[in-house]
Amino acid sequence: MPTISAPTRIKLHNILFATDFSSSAQVGLSHSADLARRYGAVLYTVHVLPHMPFVESAQPDPEQARLSANQQLPALINSASLKDVEHQELIEQGEVAEVLSQLVRKHAIDLIVIGTGGRKGPGKLLLGSVAEEVFRNAECPVLTVGPHATRWGSDGNLQHILFATDFEPESLHGLPYALSLAEENRARLTFLHASPFPLTLPEFRPEDPKERLAYWKDRLRALIPKGTQLWHEPEYMVQFGPPAEIISRIAAQSVDMIVLGVKRKRPTTLTKHLGAGVAYKVACDAPCPVLSVGARHQI
Numbered sequence: 002m003p004t005i006s007a008p009t010r011i012k013l014h015n016i017l018f019a020t021d022f023s024s025s026a027q028v029g030l031s032h033s034a035d036l037a038r039r040y041g042a043v044l045y046t047v048h049v050l051p052h053m054p055f056v057e058s059a060q061p062d063p064e065q066a067r068l069s070a071n072q073q074l075p076a077l078i079n080s081a082s083l084k085d086v087e088h089q090e091l092i093e094q095g096e097v098a099e100v101l102s103q104l105v106r107k108h109a110i111d112l113i114v115i116g117t118g119g120r121k122g123p124g125k126l127l128l129g130s131v132a133e134e135v136f137r138n139a140e141c142p143v144l145t146v147g148p149h150a151t152r153w154g155s156d157g158n159l160q161h162i163l164f165a166t167d168f169e170p171e172s173l174h175g176l177p178y179a180l181s182l183a184e185e186n187r188a189r190l191t192f193l194h195a196s197p198f199p200l201t202l203p204e205f206r207p208e209d210p211k212e213r214l215a216y217w218k219d220r221l222r223a224l225i226p227k228g229t230q231l232w233h234e235p236e237y238m239v240q241f242g243p244p245a246e247i248i249s250r251i252a253a254q255s256v257d258m259i260v261l262g263v264k265r266k267r268p269t270t271l272t273k274h275l276g277a278g279v280a281y282k283v284a285c286d287a288p289c290p291v292l293s294v295g296a297r298h299q300i
Contacts, residue, residue: 014109018044020048025150101139112142117284136280137293150288163252180229182260184231189236190235191236191237195244238251264296
C-alpha cells in the first residue's frame with residue numbers, strides 16, 4: 002500500500018528528559034534515546050534539585066544533594082546506549098515545572114519526557130506530583146512514563162497507538178500527533194470516545210443504543226482530515242464508564258502509546274472526560290507511555 006503522509010509530520014530537534022532517579026528513570030531514558038535516535042534529535046537529560054528552605058533544618062544539605070546528583074546522573078547516562086545520540090547532562094535547582102519551562106525556551110525543546118512514580122495524594126514522588134502541572138502547562142508536548150509503562154515498540158517503533166477524545170476542542174489537540182505517529186511508524190491507530198455515562202441524544206429513542214453507538218463512531222471517523230491515508234484502517238471504539246479506567250483498559254490490549262489532548266489547568270475548571278485529574282490517572286496506570294498535547298503545541 003503506498004504511503005501518503007498525514008497532513009503534517011512530527012519534527013523533533015531537541016528532547017528534554019527529566020529524571021528524579023526513581024525506578025522509572027531507566028525506562029524513561031531508554032524511550033527518550035529511542036526517540037532522539039529516530040528523529041536525529043539532541044537529548045538533554047536534567048535532574049532538578051528542589052529548593053532548600055533554610056528554615057527547615059530537616060531538609061538535606063544542598064551541597065550533599067548536588068554532589069549526589071553529580072554522581073547519579075552520569076551513572077544513569079552510562080547505563081543507557083547513547084553512543085549515537087548527541088546528548089547533554091544538566092543539573093538545575095528550583096521548582097521542577099518552572100525549571101523545565103525555562104529549559105524548553107532556552108534549548109527550543111520540542112518534547113519533554115518525564116517519569117512518574119504514579120503515587121497519588123500526599124505521597125506523590127517529586128516528578129509524580131509535578132507531572133500533571135508540567136504536561137498541562139508546558140509549551141511543548143509531554144511524554145509521561147508511569148510505573149506500569151513497560152510496553153514500548155522495538156527500537157522505538159510503535160505498532161499500535163490509541164487516541165482518546167471527548168470531542169471537546171482541547172481533547173483534539175493531540176489528533177495531529179496521533180495521525181503523524183501512526184503514519185511515521187506504519188502503526189495501527191485506534192480512536193476511542195470514553196464517556197462517564199451514555200449520552201441520550203434527542204434524535205434517538207432510548208431503545209436505540211446501537212443507533213447512538215453508530216452516531217459516536219461516525220463522529221470519530223469524521224475527525225480524520227480529508228486526504229489522509231494511513232497504513233491500516235483505523236479502529237473506532239465507544240465505551241461508557243470511568244474514562245481513565247476505560248483508556249487504561251483499552252491500552253492494555255497491545256497499545257504502545259496513548260495520545261491525549263489536554264487543557265490548561267485552572268482552579269475553576271470542572272472535571273470532564275479529559276479534565277483535571279483524568280489524564281494524570283491515565284499516565285499513572287497506563288501500560289505504555291502517554292503523550293499529552295496542549296493548545297499551544299504545534300507540529
